[in-house]
Each structure stands twice: as C-alpha cells, then as structure tokens.
Amino acid sequence: MSNSSSTKGGLLAMGVLRPVGVGMIVAAAIVFGVISLSKLPVDLLPPINYPSITVRTTYPGAAPNDIEERITDRLEDALSTVGNLVNIHSSSRAEVSEIYMEFAWDTQLPMAVQDVRERLDRVFLPASADKPLILRYDPSLDPVLRLALSGGGDLVRLRDIAEAEIERQLEGISGVAAVRVKGGLEDEVQVLVNPQLLASYKITAEMIQQRLQQENLNVPGGKLEEGSIEYVVRTLNQFQSLKDIEDLPIVTRGTTVIKLADVARVVRGSKDRDMILRAGGEEAVEVAIYREAGSNISAVAKTVRDRLFGTKKSSKKLPGIVDDLDDDLSLAVLSDQSVFIESAINEVKSAAMFGGVFAILVCFLFLRRFATTFVIGLAVPISIVATFGAMYSAGVSLNIMSLGGLALGIGMLVDNAIVVLESITRCREEGDSPHDAAIRGVREVGSAVVASTLTTIAVFAPIIFVEGIAGQTFGDQALTVVASLLISLAIALFLIPGLAARINVSESDEVSWRERFTKMVDSLMPFMRSGSIHRSLGFPSNKLFIILAIFTGVFSAYVLGIYVPGLDDEWVKPGADATIKLDFNPVPVDMQKRIAISRFVGLVLFMPFAWVGVLPITTLISRLIFDIFGGAMFLAKVLCGSLLELARLILYIPSKAFNAVFSLCERVYPSVLRRAIKRPALILMFASFVSIYSFSITRHMGRELLPDVMQGELHAELFYPAGNTLNETDRISGKLELKIKALEGVLETSVSAGTDRETVAKEESGPHTAQLSVRLDPDSDDAHALERAVTSQVRSILNSEPALARYNLRRPTVLALNAPLEIEVVGQDLVDVKSTTFELQKLLADVPGLDDLRSSLRRGNPELRISLDRDKLARHSLTATQVSKSLRMAVEGEAASTFPGRDKRVDIRIRADEMSLNRIEQLKNLPVNPEATHPLPLSAVATFSLADGPSDIRHIRSRRAAILSASTSGASLGTVRDAVEARISQMSPPPGIRINIAGQTQEMEEAISSLSFALALAIFLVYAVMAAQFESLLQPLLILCTVPMAAAGAIWVMAATNTPISVIALLGAVILAGIVVNNAIVLVDRINQNKKRGYDINRSILEAGSARLRPILMTTVTTVLGMLPMTGWIPILGGADGSELRTPMALVVMSGLICATILTLVVIPCGYAIMAKWGKQNA
Secondary structure, eight states: OOGGGGGGOOOOGHHHHHHHHHHHHHHHHHHHHHHHHOOOBSSSSSSOOOOOEEEEEEEEOOOHHHHHIIHHHHHHHHTOOOEEEEEEEEEEEEEEEEEEEEOOTTTHHHHHHHHHHHHHTTTOOOOOSOOEEEEEEEGSOOOOOOOOOEEEEEEHHHHHIIIIIHHHHTTTSSSSEEEEEEEEOOEEEEEEEEEHHHHTTOOHHHHHHHHHHHHHHHHHEEEEEEEEEEEEEEEEEOOSSHHHTTTTTEEEEEEEEEEEEHHHHEEEOOOOEEEEEEEEEEEEEEEEEOOOTTTTTTHHHHHHHHHOOOOEEETTTEEOOOHHSSTEEEEEEEEEEEHHHHHHHHHHHHHHHHHHHHHHHHHHHHHHHHHHHHHTTTTTHHHHHHHHHHHHHOOOOOOHHHHHHHHHHHHTTTTHHHHHHHHHHHHHHHHHOOOHHHHHHHHHHHHHHHHHHHHHTTTTTTGGGHHHHHHHHHHHOOOOOOOOHHHHIIIIIIIEEEEEEEOOOSSSSSOOHHHHHHHHHHGGGGGTTHHHHHHHHOOHHHHHHHHHHHHHHHHHHHHHTTTTSSSSOOOOOOOOOOSOOOOSSSGGGGHHHHHHHHHHHOOOHHHHHHHHHHHHHHHHHHHHHHHHHHHHHHHHHHHHHHHHHHHHHHHHHHHHHHHHHHHHHHHHHHHHHHHHHTTTHHHHHHHHHHHHHHHHHGSSBOOOOOOOOOEEEEEEEEEEOOOOOHHHHHHHHHHHHHHHTTTTTTEEEEEEEETTTSSSSSOOSTTEEEEEEEETTTSSSSSSHHHHHHHHHHHHHTTTTTTTTTEEEEOOOOOOOOSSSEEEESOOOHHHHHHHHHHHHHHHTTTTTEEEEESSEEEEEEEEEEEEOOOHHHHHOOOOOHHHHHHHHHTOOOOEEEEEEESSSEEEEEEEOOOEEEEEEETTTOOOOOTTTSBBBGGGGGEEEEEESSEEEEETTTTTEEEEEEEEEEOOHHHHHHHHHHHHOOOOOTOOOOOEETTHHHHHHHHHHHHHHHHHHHHHHHHHHHHHHEEEEEOHHHHHHHHHHHHHHHHHHHTTTTTTTTTTHHHHHHHHHHHHHHHHHHHHHHHHHHHHHHOOOHHHHHHHHHHHHHHHHHHHHHHHHHHHHGOOOOGGOOOSSGGGGGGGHHHHHHHHHHHHHHHHHHHHHHHHHHHHHHHHHHH
C-alpha cells in the first residue's frame, strides 16, 4: 500500500482526476465514428492501383504478320525505353495489336501515361490503322451488374430498347459511371454494289463513296441580315429515306443519268457481328453497369436493381423499368458483384460480433464479476466505433481486409484493459482506496502495456516496404488494426481507471439474489413514499419557477393565437376584401390594435389568480411525474437484475467448470515452474529442437499466392478450331449452355460467342472462342459443396464435346491477373521457339496437378493470300495501293456517310453484294480498274494461294516468344511449380532459347520474399521497442524466443490442416510476431519489479509467474476465441463467403499464440534464470 500523495498527478492519472473530460473525449470519438460509418463506401477489396498500361491498336483487315511488322514492331521500338518499365510484352492478332507494359509499383502512372502518349504521337502507322488507345487495367471497373435483355425475336429492336430505354435511365443514377450495351444487331444502311455491273458502267466504288459524301449534307451558311431580322443560313440536303439514297445520281452518260439504284441495292441491314450473346439458350443483348471509383458498390447495385425491378414503399410498389417493357421481353441478372460482396462483408461483421462476445464471455468466466466484465468489455465497442472515424479520415472503405483487421483485433482489444484492471484490483485488495488503487494500478503496468501495444503496432510498419498486390491489399488491414489498438490502449490507460475508481470492481458477485433484491428495493423506496416529492421540492423554492412557467405558457398561447374564452372575435385579415358579405359581424381593422392591447393587459392582471389556482395542480402533477419516474427506474432495475440473474444461472455451470480448470492451473503451474527453473538448460534445448524441426517441415508444405475464393460463379473459356465461323461457335456453345442450365443448383447461365472489339482480351480471342458464365443459387444450404459439385459436372459436360478443342474452367479471380502458371519460351528464331514450345508442352502434359495446359502457338485462321505482280500493275497503270483499296472496299466495305436512325445516326456502308462475291472464283474476277475500257480481273495481276496464318504472335521485350499457360487443381501452386521446374531441367533447348516461369508463381515468389523481409524487419522493430523499454539488450532477445516457438505451433497446425504457405498466412505470421511477445513482456516486467523489491531470482520468477498467470491466460484465450469465428469452422459464427481470405491468417495467429503461451510460461522463466546466473558469474 502506497501513500495517497504519491498517487497524485501524472499523465496516467488524468482518467481518474478528470473523468468528465475523458468521458467527453470518448463520447466525441464515438459520435464521430458513428457518423463516419454511415459515410464509408463498401467494396470487396481495397482499391488496387496496378501500375500497368495496355496500348491497343486496331488495323482492320490485317493479318497477324502484318500487325507485327507494321504496328507492333514500330510501337515497341518507341515504348521500350519508357522510364520505370519493368516488363513489356505484346500480342499481334488478326486486326489487333496489344502491347502490355508493367511498371514499378511506385511509379506515378499518370506521368507514365503522358510519356507513353507523347511517344505514340511520334510513331507513323498505316493510314487505315486506328489511333492507338491507352488502356489502364482497374479491377474496380469490372461491371457491377450484368443484365440480359431477351425476347421479341428482333435483335435490332432489342439493342435499340437497351440503348434508348435502359442505358439512358441507368446512366443518370448517382454512382453509375457508364452503361455499356453489347450483343444484338446494330442498325446500318448497306449499299450493296455489283462489281461487274459497276465495271459495265465504268464506275468505281470510290466514286459512289464520294457522291454519298457530297450529297448528304447539313452545312451552316452563316448569317443574313434583312432589315431588323437576322437569319441563320443552313444548307439542308440530308438523306431522309432509303429512296433518297437509291435516287442519288452517280454519273451522267450522255443524256442518261445513272442512279445508285441502277448499280447497287440499298437495304436497311445490320453491322457485321463480333459476338453473339445467349442467356438461358435465348439470344439476348447484354447491359453492363459500371460504377464510379470510390462509390458504394452495394448502394449503387441496390439503386440500380430498384430502378430496374421497382421497389416497395409503405405497402405500395413503385414501378421499375421492367414494368414498362413489352410483355414479350424479359430482363435477367447474369451477375451481381454486390451479392457476394455484401455476403462476405456480413460474414466478417458476424465473425467480429461473435468474436467480441466470446472475448467478453471469457473475461466473465475468469473474473466472475459483471461489473468488472462490463468495464473491460467497454474497450471493444468503443475501439471499433472510434476506428470507423480513423478509417473515414484515411479514406479506407469497408471491405474484407479492413473489417478483417477489426475482427482480427477483437480479442486483442481487451488485452490492455485486462492487464490494467487486474493491476487495479490487486492494489485494492492490498488496501488502497479506490481512487489511489486506480492511479497506482495503471502506473505499475502502464509502461508494460504501452510497450506490448507498440510491439504489436511495430510489426505493421514494414508493410510499407511490401510491394505488389500484397502491399496494396493489406494496407487497409494494417491501418484498422493499428487504429483500433491505439484507441484500445487509450481506453485502457484513461477511461478504465476512471471507471474503476468509481465502480466496485473488487466486490464479488457471489451474493444471494434475495439480498440483492432487498437492497435494490430499499434504495428505490424513497421515491415511492407519500409526501417525499412535496418535501423535496418545497413550495417557497419553487414559487418563482411556477410563476414563470405559467406566464410563459399563457403568453405562448396568446402568441400562437389560442385566445382566452370570451375574448375571441372574428377579425378581418389584413389584405382581405371588407366589402364581401359575411355571415357574422367582423371586427373592423382599425379596432384590432386596441383589442390586442386590452387583451394583453387583461392577461397580465389574470396571472396572479391563475397562479393561485394552478399551484395545487402543478404540485400534484410533479408528484405523479416523479413517482412514475421512480417506479419506471425501479422496474428497469428489476428487469436488468433479472436478466443478470438469468445470465448468471446460464453461466453457472460453465463458470464453475472454467474456475475449476483455472484453479487446477494455479495449483499445478507453480510446481511445474519450480521444477523447470531447476533444469533450465534442458527446457531450452527441448524448445530449440521443436522450433528447428518445425521449420524443416516447411520444405514439404505447399505454396500459393492467394487461396481460391468461391463466389458462387463459374467462368469457362471455350476454344474451337481456328477458322470456325461465329455462327458455328454460337450453335455449339448454345447447346452446351442448355445442358449446364439444366444442372441442379444453377440459377442463371449465359454464353457469348466471339469477342467484343472493345474488350481487352488476355487470352486467345476471335469468332472461334466463347465465354460461358454460370451463376449458382445463392440460397443453397451449402454453397461451397454446391459449387464443387457443379464444377465437376460442368467439366464432365465440356469433356464430352468433341467439337471443343480445349477449355479453361475457372472461378472469378479476386486479385491475380495472370494465369496461375505461365512458362515463357523466348528467342529470336521463331522456328526454334515453336519446336521448343511443342516439346515442352508434351513433356508437361502429365505433371500432377497441372490442368488446362495451353499454348499461344495455335493454328490461325485460314488465309487467302493475294500476291500482286508489280510489272503487270505498271503495265496497266495501276498501283498496289489502288488494287488493295478496291479489294478492301469490296470485301470489308467502308462507311461513306450517315443516315438518321431511331435515336442516333447510323452508318451508310458500301460493300460488294454477297450474292456476287461469296466465292474465291468470284473474287478472282473482281474488276480492279472498272473505269477502263476493258476492265481487268484481279487474277490478271495477282496470284492466289491458301495457307494457315498464325493466330497470335507474341513478343517479350521485343523478342519472339511463346507462352504455355495452365491452371492447377489438387495441388498447391508451389508444388506444381517445383514439378514443372524439374521437368524443364531435363530439356536441352537450342542456343538462344530461354525458358522462364512466370504468371502467379512469379508474383507468389515476389510476394513471399517481400513479406519475409517485412517479417524480419518487424522482429527487429519489436526488439528495438523492448530494448528501449527494458534498457537492456539481452532481455529483449529472451522475449523474442517466443517468436520461433509461435512459428512452430503455426507450422504444425498448418501442416495438419493441409494449409499451404500463402501471402495471407505470411501476413498472419507478421501479426503473430507482434502479439506473442506481449505475454513475455508482462512476465519479464513483473520479474524485474520483484528483483527491485529485493527478491532473489527464484522467488522473483515464481511470484511473477503466479501473479501474471491469470492475465496471460485471459489475454490468450480472449484473443484466440475472438479470432475463432474468423476461421469459418463454425458456420453460425461467420463463415462461407470470403472465408478463404480470412482462415489462413486466423489459423496462423491462433495456433501460434496458443503454442507460444504454453511455452512462454515455462521457457521464458528458464531463460531468465540462465541469464541471471550467467550475469552473476560475469559480475
């Protein structure tokens, strides 16, 4: 027991000395947190800034070889020297060149984009090539909702409805960035010319194009003033109907005017299709909704759904867009990101809630006092709510990672409060007054609590050095954990002592319910006794109050127009017509002021009489109010007491069992510790052996970048033989979709044949490819089991389709961009690259766990190659440019002008009539100089040959390359990588050929290396914090022994549960390094205090172990049980959706903490004993 004078002053005493100020600060933090929570956006993951750019260039009609030579090579030469460029690789496909540029993670991407744009402007490309587009990959730009509009049978009408009615209404919704419509048919006016007929009239397609452009005009002509009137002059000569186009004069031959209808057919058709979309077997139009960056994805999706399908307000349904559609049309949801996101967020919230309940329940089982448990439990909700304010200030959204950080720290939030309150309780038991005990108790453990919290926080500082996806993803989690721990530290040091000084936290709850009820009634009976209110109020002291109340009430009634009976009259309102005949005699306007003054004087004279009459009534009402209030308080306290008694009854048996186990630990632990410190070297050798052997197990454990997350959706990329037409691809894919649609548990299916030209494709694309999407029933009892079953059935259906060349079945990726495994074969000689790739593909075909192995070297589209003879061209005064342009005009066609459509202008395209140009022989007879007297056929100046061109030409750092891509199943990514490396080592590639392993495996190795460095740096920072606290270099080293012991427990449990080493597991190890040392810090700090009191080393260790056993076990159990719902092992406590991203981290922390706590209680004292003996010998 210390003197009260010694407990005065100091920062740590502020909570006891200034409780109101501390309480107001806490209240302000809670209010700010509640307001911030309502403003936080909701998303699945933190915003990720991928430092990558895709430069896409379209060259219509060009083959892959032409794209490589005339587009890709030129652009790569200009872009390969951009600053901070890490990697550059390209793909040259039919009509499309894509150059993918990867930059260092600290690159300012806007500056890089500007540099790239300036370099592109200096490159000269073919005239018919489109301007290069710079595309940034942003996962947040994936569509929030994908809709399918089907029915009606008219695909042009479907597209028009989607663009005019759905797109326009949805684009105005707050948070919607864009709405894109894909599929269906786009309207187009086609001028189908007959090449032979044009030649007979000596007309070229270029002449028709020129005439269409000349005659379809809407040109301003300036202004004309005539007197005081100014006219705007316009020349209007636009086509208004197809007949206007047909009647267009082309040329005049003598007296004959040759019109367009004489040489061509003008029809209202549709553009050539790039893709065909089907939903549930029926052809449809897709509507994709994209959200604005930073907007709340759940709120945006809900608003869009309400606008589409209507909503109910006060039992009345408000119609939506669907209600305005024709009966033959239907609108279905193909995918909805918000469903999985909301479910995953709710699961994390549920896990955090149950974790908090478990942590508080453990506190009660240890303490067996409701008051003490209540004080400790305050740290959880206050810290969480206040953390929302920190999240809002830092611009962090509510996502799996940020909420996971809160759920992860639930158990840790009460640790500091437990240690502080345990110290205060001990001081009160030693005889200090509540006020002095609160101050002395927080002072004794204040430094240890601060140090233990700083060690936990310090492990998150190295996260800033973690690059790549891991660093950007887990930054939010680090911020929430750090903010919540700092707030809980402030609560433990300032709010808890203030409450402990005013609440009897040391009084036992073991009092009979009768005594508690009697005490409660006795404390509330004064409010129920007759006359107590009258005596407590006192007439003289309340006279002024009553008079003022009456005066205020009457005057307010007068102002509001509630007049005293008998004084009321009908007045003429200002501005009213006094000549209108009324049924009563109104008071003239000139009398109103006099009446008002008289009324006011009368009321003043009336108030004393009113006071005499109202006083007894006021006294009676005040008595009733106070008596009712006292009764309500009595009933509320009885109800609360009853609930507490019920809780005590429910927890009686668990509490007794828990107390029995803990009492056993208290009895056994001192004897175990006493024996251990007699043989400290043996104990340390055993702990070292366990740790070293555990680390050797990691060589046989699997490795992966991120766990595969089940989201209730499946995607299959279907690849047919090159050369398949779009219609054939659609026919086969449609049959597969109907088979999959019939599977049990499948809610929606869609398949799109071909690829939209605006889509950036990572894989092979074209009319011979299709994308199949499967959406599962979210209301299934076991969503994960359903997804595994449907995946197996879908794979079986796809394997049984003979027309399918190959497929890639996968789940939607959460973070990773590349394929799980990519093998790059790089070289300058294309023949060697091809032979090495084919040999490697055969060698890897039977690697266990390797699925969907595919090569970028594939048979391309069949090509009809036309070689022009320059001598023959020159002989007929022709050029290759003229002939190629005429050929392109006939086959591909070209837009010449526009025509008014329903809601927008449509293209007028000139091309050869398919009936006159649908065979190679007809193409050979195409006139190349139709304006000549004797037109020449194309075959007269060219030779024809058939060949298979490449489908895709890849470059990696400007060198020819081929890529083998694959997925994994049944084995971890690291295990498969090791097997692939072993197979590659058996090969002897030709000189100049280099084989690299990339994809997610490369990202995995980089992330694991970066996190391993962060872990080492975290351990150093923890050591630095402890060295500063203990002013010792050896004691922190002793405490750090808990880290390998914790790692041993985590490794054993991961191996037993077949959990691979991943980025998430390593992040759990980083967190674990900061947590496990806390118990050792508290234990060593107590030993040091005992030594200062003059105890010998053995007594110091034994007393510290006994004194700190309860808080160490409490903090460990609360942390472990607080994280238990994060594992997803108990479905009712939070699991299923998104649990794959939480389980490895929670598993590592829980298992490591349990193992470290058990060993800490024995190993640390033994190590301290050896250090003390070694110090004496060297003294």
